[in-house]
Amino acid sequence: MPNLIVAGDSIRNPEIRHEVPLAVPDPFLYLERDGRRVAILNSLEVGRARALGIEGLEVRALEEFGSDEMANRGLILEQINREVALLACRELGIESVVAPPTFPLEIADHLRSGEVEVRADRELFDARRRVKNEHELAGIRRAQAACEAAMDAARALLRSAVPNGGALKVGGEPLTSERLKAAPPASRSARTACRRRSATTWAPARSRPTSRSCSTCSRATVRAAATRT
DSSP, rough: OEEEEEOTTTTTTTTHHHHHHHHOOOEEEEETTTEEEEEEHHHHHHHHHTTOOOEEEEEEEEGTHHHHHHHHHTOOHHHHHHHHHHHHHHTTTTTEEEHHHOHHHHHHHHHHHTOOOEEEEEHHHHHHHHOOOOOHHHHHHHHHHHHHHHHHHHHHHHHHEEEEEEEEEEETTOOOOOHHHOOOOSSHHOOOOHHHHHTTOOOOOGSSSOOOOOOHHHHHHHHHHHHHH
């Protein structure tokens, strides 16, 4: 297995999200050599990353590599990651490394200037992501439960609908896609599934849905209405 390096934020970068399944909006680093796995993050994220309890993952803070001193010199986070990537490679004894095709060119150039060989391998990282870890499998199960809850809510509302010419009515009012989106799951277990789905989404908190139904449920209920009518 070749040495690996990944850089990016886990909101938009699927390769680093696979290794550290935690919503981190700022870019960070992941390295791997001979089975040793190291994630290097801002100290504010270290506690959350360690709380995941991922076996074999060594979580370290940027500050361990002198990021405070770099910031005092005027370096921004992307430049700090560039410097820390080379320091981490040297500490781990990495002389050549494989990265995903989205790996930042700025970091790759800096590693090469420090005599670390860098090459991209799309197929390797695609194959790696196809093997789901326990955190990803749990997310898939939550999403499936939320979709099933949405379908149950849509079916219950549609069963109570009364035909009225070319439309449906519930409680004397037209049954619209907006009403289906707002329909809460019928059972307590379904509502729990939706809450868990919304609480564990990869989206930043500010963009998470605020209605009683999660975004997955909303989409599913609209599709249900289209199928029924």
